[in-house]
Amino acid sequence: MPISKIYCSCHLLLLFLTFVKATPKCEIMNQQTQYHVTCTPNDNSDYKLQRGLVSDNNDTIKLTLRACRISEVELEAFENLFALEYLDISQNKISELKLGVLDGMVEVNHLNLSQNLLTGFPLGLFDQKPNLNTLDLSGNKIENLELGIFDPLMKLKWLDLSGNSLKGKDINPYIFDQTTKINYISFARNNMNRAPENLLNALEDLRTLNLDRCLITEIPAFAIGRNLRTLRELIISTNQITKLDDATAFINLDNLNTLNLAYNVIESIDSNTFKPCKKLRVIVLRGNKLTDIPDTLFKDMKSIGNIDLSHNEITSIPVNAFRGTSLKNLNLASNRITYLADNFCLELKNSGAILTKFYFNQNPWQCACLRNILDEVKKYKISYNGIMYDGKHPICVTTSEHFCKRHDTFNSVYKELYDRLVLGLQIDT
Numbered sequence: 001m002p003i004s005k006i007y008c009s010c011h012l013l014l015l016f017l018t019f020v021k022a023t024p025k026c027e028i029m030n031q032q033t034q035y036h037v038t039c040t041p042n043d044n045s046d047y048k049l050q051r052g053l054v055s056d057n058n059d060t061i062k063l064t065l066r067a068c069r070i071s072e073v074e075l076e077a078f079e080n081l082f083a084l085e086y087l088d089i090s091q092n093k094i095s096e097l098k099l100g101v102l103d104g105m106v107e108v109n110h111l112n113l114s115q116n117l118l119t120g121f122p123l124g125l126f127d128q129k130p131n132l133n134t135l136d137l138s139g140n141k142i143e144n145l146e147l148g149i150f151d152p153l154m155k156l157k158w159l160d161l162s163g164n165s166l167k168g169k170d171i172n173p174y175i176f177d178q179t180t181k182i183n184y185i186s187f188a189r190n191n192m193n194r195a196p197e198n199l200l201n202a203l204e205d206l207r208t209l210n211l212d213r214c215l216i217t218e219i220p221a222f223a224i225g226r227n228l229r230t231l232r233e234l235i236i237s238t239n240q241i242t243k244l245d246d247a248t249a250f251i252n253l254d255n256l257n258t259l260n261l262a263y264n265v266i267e268s269i270d271s272n273t274f275k276p277c278k279k280l281r282v283i284v285l286r287g288n289k290l291t292d293i294p295d296t297l298f299k300d301m302k303s304i305g306n307i308d309l310s311h312n313e314i315t316s317i318p319v320n321a322f323r324g325t326s327l328k329n330l331n332l333a334s335n336r337i338t339y340l341a342d343n344f345c346l347e348l349k350n351s352g353a354i355l356t357k358f359y360f361n362q363n364p365w366q367c368a369c370l371r372n373i374l375d376e377v378k379k380y381k382i383s384y385n386g387i388m389y390d391g392k393h394p395i396c397v398t399t400s401e402h403f404c405k406r407h408d409t410f411n412s413v414y415k416e417l418y419d420r421l422v423l424g425l426q427i428d429t
Helices: 003-019 226-230 344-350 367-379 408-422
Strands: 025-031 034-040 047-049 060-064 070-073 086-088 110-112 134-136 158-160 184-186 208-210 233-235 258-260 282-284 306-308 329-331 357-359
Touching: 344 367
Parallel strands: 034 060, 047 070, 060 086, 086 110, 110 134, 134 158, 158 184, 184 208, 208 233, 233 258, 258 282, 282 306, 306 329, 329 357
Antiparallel strands: 025 034
C-alpha cells in the first residue's frame, strides 16, 4: 500500500474519531507490508461495530478488538479482509453473530470470541473458515451447539468451550464427527454430567481434555474411550467423584502423562487404578477425602515423577507405595500424618526414586518423627517447606516419651494433642 494512501486512510479515521466519541481508537502496526490493527475503547460507551472502522483492507493480517465495549456487530463490519489470519473480538458485550458476518475471511486461523454474551450460533456461521486452527468460545452463555456447526472446521486443533451453559446430556454425540484433528478441548465449568459416551469417538489425536468443574460424579466414559490412546493430559479436577474403584477405568490411556483429580471427594482408590497408565509422570490427588492409600498404589510405575497427595485426611503413608518409581516431587502437606517409616527417604532412594522436593508441613507430627525426616532431607539435600520450622512456631507435639512411635495405635493421641495445642481446637471429651 502506498504511503500516501496509508496517510489518507489514517487521516479519515482521525476525522471519524473526532465526531463519534464512542468509536474505538485503532493503531496500525506495519510489519513488512503486513498490518496488525489493534483497537481500544475511546470512552465508557457501548459501540456498534460497523463497516469502515476495520474493514476493507486486504493488507491486515491481525486484528484485535479486545475489550472495546462492542455490543453489536453489523453484517459487513469485517468486509474485504481477505488476508486476515488472526481475529480477536473477546471481552466485549456481543450477544449475537449474524449468519454471514464472518464470511470472506477464509485465511483466518485464529478466532477468539471469548468473554462475550453469546448464547449460540446460527448454523453455517463458520462455513467459510476452512483454515481455522484455534477457536476460543470460553466465557460466554452458550446453551446449545447446533449439529453441523463445527463441520467445516476440518483443520481445527484447539477448541475452548469452558465457562458456558452447556449440558452434557443435551450435546449431540456427533457434534465433532468432522473435526477429527482436535488435539485440545476444554469443557471446564459446564455441566458435563451424563454426556454421551461416544461424544469424542471421532477424535484421532486428542492430547488434552479439560473437565474441571463439570459436576461429574464418576470418571466419564467419553473421557477414556479406545480412541483416546493419544491423550497426554486429563484434567477432572474440582468435581464430585467419590471413589476410583474400577481397575480398568484408564486402561485405554497408554500415553497419558498428567492426571489431575484434585479437589474431588475421593475416599478410596483401587490399588490397580493407575497401573495401565505406563507413561504417567504427574498425578494430582490434592484436596480429596483420602484417609489412606493402597500399599502398592504407585509401585513399579517407573515414569511417575510427581505425586501430590496434599490436603487430604491421610494418616498412614506406606513407603512401599512409591517403590520402583522415578519419584522426584512428593507432596504430603496438610494431612493427618504423625510419622513415616524409618529412613523413608533412603528407602525411596534405594528403590530408584530420587527425591528433589518433599513437602510434609502442616501434619500432626510427633516431634521425634519430624526430627528424623528433617535430618534425612538435609542429609540428601532435598528441598522442603521449612518456613515454619524456625523454632518460633509450634509444628509438632510430644509426650514424655521422646522417641518416634511408628504404629497407628498412637496416631489418635498425637492428632488430638496437635489439634488442641497447635491448632487451638476445642476437643470434645
